[in-house]
Amino acid sequence: MKKPLIFVFLMLAHLCINAEGVNLNCAPTQSVCDNCPQYQTxxxxxxxxxxxxxxxxxxxxSEIIEEKYLLSGNVEVNSENLYLSANEVEVSSADRSLLAEGNVRFQDESYLITSATLSSSRKDDELIAVATNANYQDYSVGLGGANGYTEVIEKTPTSVLLTNTTYSLCPVDQNDWQIDADQIELNLKKNRGVADNATIKFYGVPIFYTPKYSWVLAGRGSGFLTPEYSTYNEPGQNDDAYSLRVPYYFNLSPDRDLLVALTYMSSRRFIYEGKYRQLIAPKISADHQDSIYSIEAKYLPEDKITGLKRWLVNFSEELDLSDNIHLSAQFHRVSDAKYFREISKTDTDLKTLKSSLKYTYEDKENNFSLAVLTENEQIVNAGTPEYTRALEGSMSKTLNADQKIPIQVDLVSTRFAHETATKDSGTRTHGKFGISRELNIQYPKITPRANIAITNYSLKNSPNINRTILGSGLNIDFTVINETNLFSYQVNHRISPLITYNYRAKKVQGNIPLFDSTDKYDDIISFSDLTSGERYTGLDRITNANDITLSLESTYRKVGALEDDKDLLSLKIAQTYYTDDEVVSNISNTNYETRKSYSDIAASIDMSLNKFNISSAAQFNPDKSKVVKKENTISYSPSSRQFVSLSFIDDGTKETEKFYGAYPLTDSIHVFGGIDKTTSTGVTNAETTGIAYESCCWAFRLAHFKEDNSSGGHNYSTGMELVLTGLGSTSSPLKDKIENKIQGYTANLR
Known part of the structure; x- marks a missing residue:
């Protein structure tokens, strides 16, 4: 069964159409194309x-006989929209017909034709050209234009009819693949090609025959997409299993499409798949996105191993109801927690699937926003239950936003739910009122602030809790900006020494449940963690403070750089000094934990020069005079096909190394790979290797995956993808998997 399926895969790979934007073509004006020979006509x-x-x-x-012009010897006929050369040409002035013989060369606005003979006539003021034993080329689209040989070609402004012909989208005289057919009609008006008795050949070898074959000439069109073949291993089985996915694309209209697919897993049986997308409305303005509706479903009627029905449903909708109102919906569910590991073979690192419905209103002119959210979750893979927002409403308003004393008012109320009955649940309502003022001092910039936060917990299985915390603070900003030079570039050097004082009342909070709060200091203390003045995410823990934070930020940015451009060099360092040796704890039923009178020092350096990027962050313990945590990354990225990235992470308990890269062996072949390894234990979390061939008219990719299965072993899988220019392209699961495993790599076969 395995070998016949592989053969079917190779056949169907050539019976495909353009659907999702993979484009192997070059523009007509582009003389040289990546991975392609020089453009030839x-x-x-x-x-x-x-x-x-x-x-x-x-x-x-030349001579004239009975209203006919007889031309011979290096004949050239040129008009505003066609060119013709031949050994002999006969032109009739009566019916405006033309007959050319010997070394004929014909050119109109889209096609080139060379032949032994060519005749032309006019019907309804349209030119009809007929040539025999001809070579033809659609040069209007450049290197990716159709070309081939035909016994007869009949060309009109809206159609091309080829008899006993070949057809290819490869460069001229380099037809790695081609279609041989009794007849091919290219309907330029309908953007459709139809072939009768077509045989598809790859490097001269016939691989598929069909009595009737239709494809889209340019853009999206209905038809088969590129199949995907992969091998994988089931836990506890020595022999590899294999998977074959054959998708079919329906181009329903310019604003909607449908993808259906049939996947055969040798160890599990058939999976039926469908994905429908629709553009509800184009974006209202440049600040918005298109409103899109999408639903995806996969169904395995009976798993051969478990005997269960396995399925996936993924629905999403993003809809702008007006300039200010947006509706977002997401429903993501699978049949069971092991679906991704056993069936999908992707997203195995997910812990939960979130489903949500969110309504937002934002009025930027009046500095007002409103949101309502409800969500639910499903535990998958090795995840554990978390709290979800059964219902949440939030509001934010800034008063006097353009004045010297802006007033910020925030209100959020959330009803939390949990699958575990013994876990606390209930409604948390939090309000915050803050005021700040920038003093009328030219230098330094001094901004005092004050706030009050009131929180109420209405709990299901515990007494209600009220919490009121007062806070204040002061920012003293000594920022200076100078123009200078760095690395031979003219730059703006911004140096920002900042002194920040934070005060928040000390409040017992150990009896408050932890719905959504986490400690930012659990991994590595960053510059932003210290300068934010708040240790915890969420609202269940608000740290006490009577602290001074000293920070220094120095950035070098090119003059005239765009908003998304990176700084040439950025240096940051910060440390906080505490007057209280106790801090609010985020350990359940624990009020406080002790701390030093100062924090560890957070420092980082980032440099971006040409294609080089260097990033280093460190957490330094002054007592031990030692760097206790660090993250270092260096990358060189001239293109998505040639790059290397190295990351080393030490979080104090384990050390991790990540390597990603791609390297071109030739203009057409490149290799790619990635590894994620916990070096302190020697465990390889994920490893990906692959090779790709890309030319003007076809491309191929082969990738091998190795993943830790959390049981002391690894899962292995191998996938491959083939794309023919103009006949096959898709956004496949293989593409998504490679991009997920190799950061920085773009998996489109171009």
């Missing part, structure tokens, strides 16, 4: 005549 392109409504004729000899 059947003969050098000629310049059309500038004489409107007249013919420019050159010949060694």
């Amino acid at each position: 059947l003969f050098p392109l000629e310049q059309f005549s500038e004489n409107t409504g007249a013919l420019d004729i050159e010949a060694d000899k």
Whole structure:
């Protein structure tokens, strides 16, 4: 069964269409294309005549016989929209017909034709050209234009009819693949090609025959997409299993499409798949996104191993109801927690699937926003239950936003739910009122602030809790900006020494449940963690403070750099000094934990120069005079096909190394790979290797995956993908998996 399926895969790979944007073509004006030979035409392109409504004729000899012009010897006929050269040409002034013989070269606005004979006539003021034993080329689209040989070609402004012909989208005289057919009709108006009795050949070897075959000439069109073949291993089985996925794409209309697919897993049986997308409305303004609706479903009627029905449903909708109102919906569910590991073979690192419905209103002019959210979750893979927002409403308003004393008012109320009955649940309502003022001092910039936060917990299985915390603070900003030079670039050097004082009342909070709060200091203390003045995420823990934070930020940015451009060099360092040796704890039923009178020092350096990027962050313990946690990354990325990235992470308990890269062996072949390894234990979390071939008219990719299965072993899988220019392209699961495993790599076969 395995070998026949592989053969079917190779056949179907050539019965495909353009659907999701993979484009192997070059523009007609582009003389040299990546991974392609120099753009060639059947003969050098000629310049059309500038004489409107007249013919420019050159010949060694001419004569007139009964309203016919007989031309011979190096004949050239040129008009405003066609060119013709031949050994002999006969032109009739009566019916405006033409007959050319011997070394014929014909050029109109889209096609080139070379042949032994060519005749042309006019019908309803349209030119009809017929040539025999001809070579043809659609040069209007450049290197990816159709070309081939035909016994007869009939060309009109809206169609091309080929008889006993070949057809290929490879460069001229380099037809790695081609279609041989009794007849091919290219309907330029309908953007459709239809072939009768077609045989598809790959490097001259016939691989597939069909009595009737239709494809889209340009853009999206209905038809088969590129199949995907992969091998994988089931836990506890020595022999590899294999998977074959054959997708079919329906181009329903310009604003909607449907993808259906049939996947055969040798160890599990058949999976039926469908994905429908629809553009509800184009984006209202440049600040918005298109409103899109999408639903995806996969169904395995009976798993051969478990005997269960396995399925996936993923629905999403993003809809702008007006300039200010947006609706977002997401429903993501699978049949069971092991679906991704056993069936999908992707997203195995997910812990929960979130489903949500969110309504937002934002009025930027009046500095007002409102949101309502409800969500639910499903535990998958090795995840554990978390709290979800059964219902949440939030509001934010800034008063006097353009004045010297802005007032910020925030209110959020959330009803939390949990699958575990013994876990606390209930409604948390939190309000915050804050005020700040920038003093009328030119330098330094001094901004005092004050706030009050009131929180109420209405709990299901515990007494209600009220919490009121007062806070204040002061920012003293000594920022200076100078223009200077760095790395031979003219830059703006911004140096920002900042002194921040934070005060928040000390409040017992150990009896408050932890719904959504986490400690930012659990991994590595960053510059932003210290300068934010708040240790915990969420609202269940608000740290006490009577602290001073000293920070220094120095950035070098090119003059005239765009908003998304990176700084050439950025240096940051910060430390906080505490007057209280106790801090609010985020350990359940624990009020406080002790701390030093100062924090560890957080420092980082980031440099971006040409294609090089260096990033280093460190957490330094002054007592031990030692760097206790660090993250270092260095990358070189001239393109998505040539790059290398190295990351080393030490979080104090384990050390991790990540390597990603791609390297071109030739203009057409590149290798890619990635590894994620916990070096302190020697466990390889994930490893990906692959090779890709890309040319103008076809491309192929092969990738091998190794993943830790959390049981002391690894899962292995191998996938491959083949794309033919203009006949096969898709956004496949293989593409998504490679991009997920190798950061920085773009998996489109181009």
